[in-house]
Amino acid sequence: MLALLVLSALQGCSRPYASSDIGYSSAAAKEAVAGAQQPARGKYLAYEHSVTVDAAEGEIKPLLDKLVAACHADVANQCTLLASGVQGGRESSANVRVRIKRPGVDKLVALAAAGGEVASRHTAAEDLEGPIRDNAKRLDMLRSYQQKLQALEAKSSNNVEALVKLSQELASVQSELEAATGAEARLLERVNMDLLNISIQSRTQRGFWSPVKRSLSDFGSNLSEGIASAVTGVAYMIPWALILLLVGALARKLWRKVRRQ
Numbered sequence: 001m002l003a004l005l006v007l008s009a010l011q012g013c014s015r016p017y018a019s020s021d022i023g024y025s026s027a028a029a030k031e032a033v034a035g036a037q038q039p040a041r042g043k044y045l046a047y048e049h050s051v052t053v054d055a056a057e058g059e060i061k062p063l064l065d066k067l068v069a070a071c072h073a074d075v076a077n078q079c080t081l082l083a084s085g086v087q088g089g090r091e092s093s094a095n096v097r098v099r100i101k102r103p104g105v106d107k108l109v110a111l112a113a114a115g116g117e118v119a120s121r122h123t124a125a126e127d128l129e130g131p132i133r134d135n136a137k138r139l140d141m142l143r144s145y146q147q148k149l150q151a152l153e154a155k156s157s158n159n160v161e162a163l164v165k166l167s168q169e170l171a172s173v174q175s176e177l178e179a180a181t182g183a184e185a186r187l188l189e190r191v192n193m194d195l196l197n198i199s200i201q202s203r204t205q206r207g208f209w210s211p212v213k214r215s216l217s218d219f220g221s222n223l224s225e226g227i228a229s230a231v232t233g234v235a236y237m238i239p240w241a242l243i244l245l246l247v248g249a250l251a252r253k254l255w256r257k258v259r260r261q
Contacts, residue, residue: 044129046190055116063115077104
């Protein structure tokens with residue numbers, strides 16, 4: 001009877017993901033999301049800011065270094081450097097990507113603007129309400145399922161077969177709980193923290209004569225590429241020209257023969 005009770009409980013509780021109404025009752029999730037609420041900000045919105053700054057050619061690398069150093073120093077806003085890089089050559093540029101609390105966004109943008117001129121600024125928001133609620137619901141059901149399994153395990157101390165099955169199921173539930181908890185942490189981090197992308201480019205890239213200068217500087221290479229293309233075209237045409245001449249000569253000879261007859 002005890003084995004039948006355990007098996008029936010396992011069947012009745014197996015993966016409780018199709019339960020009734022959606023409820024956001026994860027305490028940790030509620031507190032973290034509540035702490036992320038700020039005036040004029042959505043409750044479950046994850047913000048990403050993109051800023052483009054025009055700077056002098058020689059100021060691109062120093063400005064990038066200032067932004068990276070400021071991010072490392074901004075402990076209060078938990079700034080984390082995600083990516084940074086410089087592209088040299090004829091037209092220099094740099095970019096930096098950070099994850100930071102909302103107050104720190106304006107500080108970094110102001111620092112970037114002080115080293116150049118803000119050419120564009122764009123903010124996008126991703127609504128994570130659905131994923132956060134669904135994940136919290138899943139966590140609640142997994143925890144409830146885990147408690148039921150633990151209660152059954154305590155009652156089945158003398159049934160070896162049932163204990164083995166319960167242990168396997170508990171291990172599986174624990175693994176899923178850890179995965180869901182990690183997903184919750186990542187989602188709440190996206191809500192509580194903003195992403196900021198700052199691109200720095202030289203002013204010459206946006207100048208009126210920039211396209212003309214690029215064309216003049218590329219004139220030699222473009223000319224050589226054009227000559228190479230022409231030579232390649234002639235090389236392809238020569239065999240076809242020979243074939244056409246041969247076909248034309250045969251057709252002419254055949255036509256003369258027909259006219260004589």
